[in-house]
Amino acid sequence: MIRDNNNEGGDKERRASALTRLDSADVLTHLKACQGLAAEHARTAFREYLKTLDEALNHEIDRAKTDKEAREYNEVQRLLRQSRAELERYFCGYLSEGFVKFKKGELHTRIGSETEGELSLVNNEDLEETIAISSITQRADAYFAEPLWALNQRFAVLNGGDHVTESSNPAAPVQFCESLRKALKLVPLDQKSKHLAYKIYDDQLLGSVAKISEDINQYLQGQGVLPHLKYTIPSGAAPASALQGDSDMVASDVMVNMPAPESMPDPSLPPEEYQASLLQAIRGLQNELVAGATAPLPANGVVVSSNDLLAALQSLQGAGGQPVDSATLGSNLVALDVGQIQARLHAQLQENDKDGAMKKNDMQTIDLVGMLFEYMLNDENLPDSIKALLSYLHTPFLKIAFIDPGFFEQAEHPARVLLNNLAEAGASWVANDGTAQYDMYNKIKNVVHRILNEFENDVKMITELLLEFSSYTKNIIRRQELMEKRATEKAQGEEKLREVKLRVNDEISERTEGKELPSAVLLFLLQPWSDFLSFALLRYGEKSDRWLKALAIADELLWCIEPKDLEADKSRQMESHDELVAAIESGFETIGYDQAKGRKLVEALSSLMKLAMQSKKAEPAPAPMRDKLERIAAEKAGTTDVRHENCSPEEEQMVDSLKMIEFGTWFEFDGGKRLKVAWYNARTSHYMLVDQMGKRVDMMSGLVLARQMISGKAKIISGSSKPFFERALENIFQKLNEKAEANGKLGGENEPE
Incomplete structure (x- = not known):
């Protein structure tokens, strides 16, 4: 209720003004600014958090009672250091995503919401984690009751006047804790390390919330969003969400009483x-x-x-x-x-x-x-x-x-x-x-x-039906899981080969880009020698002598076909000729390259090297031929990421958003067909989609999926792992x-x- 003791008849008009003066463009501008403030502080604070956690792990290593315990902490420390950049990216990404969900009216965060109730079971470790994070959140909520309340009221204005609570406030402590919980999933932490990680964050969160809530409140206040908001303790006689005016204030000087709605029971309870x-x-x-x-x-x-x-x-x-x-x-x-x-x-x-x-x-x-x-x-x-x-x-x-x-x-x-x-x-x-x-x-x-x-x-009849139906679906689930597992293993093998081919294509591109090369050299590097490089990398790894030697042969060939002026260089060309020819022939034999084609190609390369020894330069490949060879090689390797394709900023943003989805997310495509993300390769940005039987349907690139989302041909089905009945009661x-x-x-x- 908004009252003005000097103008009692203007209550409704002023209330409407307070909620409708911001158009959608203003709301979007303010939300982006708030998102930026939160992300900036969160990034800095998260780096400090990882540093403090690293020091705490050092302390635990020093005071470990057994070598095994020390080794376990050492391994956790190594994994955290190795994943620092990715942890920071995921943490800030989840936090920023909360502002997007808020804009869409989809932000209703509860701790561990995607794991609670899964198959009607919550293991003890998940329960302990949920309780620990809930305690952190509740302490921060209580400590900063006033600024968080002010944030809720101001975000309610951005929300078209709809009520905002901590669970739907994108800058509330629960958002930070849930973002941390999700980010830490990237690193396999045992219960002791996880407990230590949350203990350190508990000490740091208060400082983060203080700074972020202060800055966002100041920004919104400066933009005229409830600039004269005052915090008061609710009284028993005051109605919920009452808004009372002060006779000394102008029309926008509003004092708001804390609403006292029924609170949601704690989901971390048994x-x-x-x-x-x-x-x-x-x-x-x-x-x-x-x-x-x-x-x-x-x-x-x-x-x-x-x-x-x-x-x-x-x-x-x-x-x-x-x-x-x-x-x-x-x-x-x-x-x-x-x-x-x-x-x-x-x-x-x-x-x-x-x-x-x-x-x-x-x-x-x-x-x-x-x-x-x-x-x-x-x-x-x-x-x-x-x-x-x-x-x-x-x-x-x-x-x-x-x-x-x-x-x-x-x-x-x-x-x-x-x-x-x-x-x-x-x-x-x-x-x-x-x-x-x-x-x-x-x-x-x-x-x-x-x-x-x-x-x-x-009701006994219902029990009998339950047993029959459950028995049927459990058999299906087992078959489906087995089918998904096989499809995932196959896809992972294919994706590993794709990554190898991408790496090889990049290595060859680095060596040929900007150079005028003869047709025989381009054909050699982009086709049979790329296959040999892929074999060496896939079989022996990037640190192996076979891989490094295969790259060195490509480098040596490119050096040998260039005319030289110095006698020492010419002598090296002559010495390298026979060794290069022998190494190339051996590589062709290893990959089973066609013998006739191989002999012809080796002869052409040998002629080019001898021509260079005479200080003569060979004719470069015609542009159409070079373009064709490079296009065939690129198609064979596949595209690496969206940087190599023409895409709009909106598409790039959608691709980045899709990187945040979790395995098991369902999409519904045109016509109502539903497919699930069973696996995702972060390095090649490819999503393995399976149907409702667990059968692989597609290996879709992130850009293709993003374009389908933007065009409305695909949408994420916002599911929950909680049982239907519990979701309904909530x-x-x-x-x-x-x-x-x-x-x-x-x-x-x-x-x-």
């Missing part, structure tokens, strides 16, 4: 405890939102019992109250509307002469199941056909919620796990282009069909929390002056 806390928070918000809203008793004083509700739901189970046969659940199925289902429930109760007031708990259960399925219908992970199919489970799952209260409270409840598995299988093996791997659509359809037609009140909590805040603001504005 799964069962976290689920219980989350459900408790949702129930609390439901109570707050529906306080006093329970329908009054009708004239006949009837209260609808749970048994009455179950009887009505049993009548409704199916589509529109009719039995559902297998053919009805076809690929063109239309999703059921949750609101219409609830309306039909009310109509069914009337038909059964059981219409009346509902108990508050029953109303909340109906609403909660409705919100669960509404989230499912809006989940972009799920193909539309699966959304439609699973929407038919609304009524039977509402029955389960009434029959067994543990449905919401127990993370391992069979019905919850079954819904998780059905959703995950649909997302993994059914695509929006109408295809389904492993006959998965029909498998899911059979489960839905059996529930609709056979489930009455015995979404429900956020929606209810936002609604509670909005109601609080509305109530505050309507208070009498």
Whole structure:
């Protein structure tokens, strides 16, 4: 609520002005400036952090009790030193990416969010890491409550007035901690080293947050974004998100009270405890939102019992109250509307002469199941056909919620796990282009069909279906993982060969660029000798005598075909001739080069060397021939990176962004086809894409993938490793929390002056 004691009628106008005065160009300019400030400080601080961590490792090495412990710390220190530049790049990259996500409204960072709940398991090491980082974050949040609160308010203005919390603030401590956690994945750290790394960062983070929050607040304040913002401790009587004016201020001099929304339970809690806390928070918000809203008793004083509700739901189970046969659940199925289902429930109760007031708990259960399925219908992970199919489970799952209260409270409840598995299988093996791997659509359809037609009140049937479906999908997962592993190993071998060819092509290019060379020399270097160099590098490595000698032969040949004036040089040419010819013939024999072609090429090279001994220079290769030979060599080697191709700044930026994606990321291409990044070669910027069976489909360059993204022909499916049900509960909590805040603001504005 914004008030001006001198102009009470201008509240709404001034509030609108505060939120709409920034156009999209201004917002983008401010976000880029803030991103730059954060990146600059983060880079400097991260270098200091690595230096401090290195010193701490030295200390641990000195005080190690055993040689083994000292060697382990030494190895960690070596890896960290070796990866310094890459660690810094990844850390700053993840931090900068947060500003991009903020602009898109996609920033909702939670510690370890991509690993929590994976296969419904979190190992002890991951849990300890999450708890450690959460402690660091909470300490920083508490220590800098005032400047971080001010940042949240100012970023809310850049966010079009939408509420910003620490998880959605791109400069909050959680962003730094999560960026560090992701960056440290580049180095295999044991638990002791990881604990030391976080301990050092805990000591440093406060200084980083202080400087960055101060600079960004000063910048935004200087740009007129809430320039007179004042921090006050919230009082019990103040409405959430209240904005109160001061009589001594002009219109923009605003004092803002801290909002007091319901906080998200700590995800680092043990799964069962976290689920219980989350459900408790949702129930609390439901109570707050529906306080006093329970329908009054009708004239006949009837209260609808749970048994009455179950009887009505049993009548409704199916589509529109009719039995559902297998053919009805076809690929063109239309999703059921949750609101219409609830309306039909009310109509069914009337038909059964059981219409009346509902108990508050029953109303909340109906609403909660409705919100669960509404989230499912809006989940972009799920193909539309699966959304439609699973929407038919609304009524039977509402029955389960009434029959067994543990449905919401127990993370391992069979019905919850079954819904998780059905959703995950649909997302993994059914695509929006109408295809389904492993006959998965029909498998899911059979489960839905059996529930609709056979489930009455015995949850044991759900357990049996869960066991059958899980057994089927586990076999698929094993086969898919094996197929992906084989495809990855094959791709890694191909990419290693590609890297070798790129290296050889670069070595030859360095030696020929800017020089006028005869056709025979170019043909020799760009074709058979490039093959021999590739063989030597692949077989023996870049430090081997074979590789170095093969390069030396190329260098010596280029020297020998140039006319010389000094007698000493001419003598060396004569001495080198026979050795070079013998070495070249040996190389041709090693790679199995065609004997006739080899003899002809050796004779031509020998003639060129003898011509040079006579102080005569051979004719250079015609330009068209040289271009053709170099083009063939480049195509054979493949392109190294986007620097060698014509690409726009937007494409370069997208290529850099794609380097941040993790293995397992799904893309959806034109027509709804889904492919997953199973492996990525950072040196050649190639992505191995597999289909939903784990079969390799493409080895796509980063530039090609970037162009598809920019043109809208491909998009990343923003998935999560958390189970469907947990994601849904978190979404429900956020929606209810936002609604509670909005109601609080509305109530505050309507208070009498």
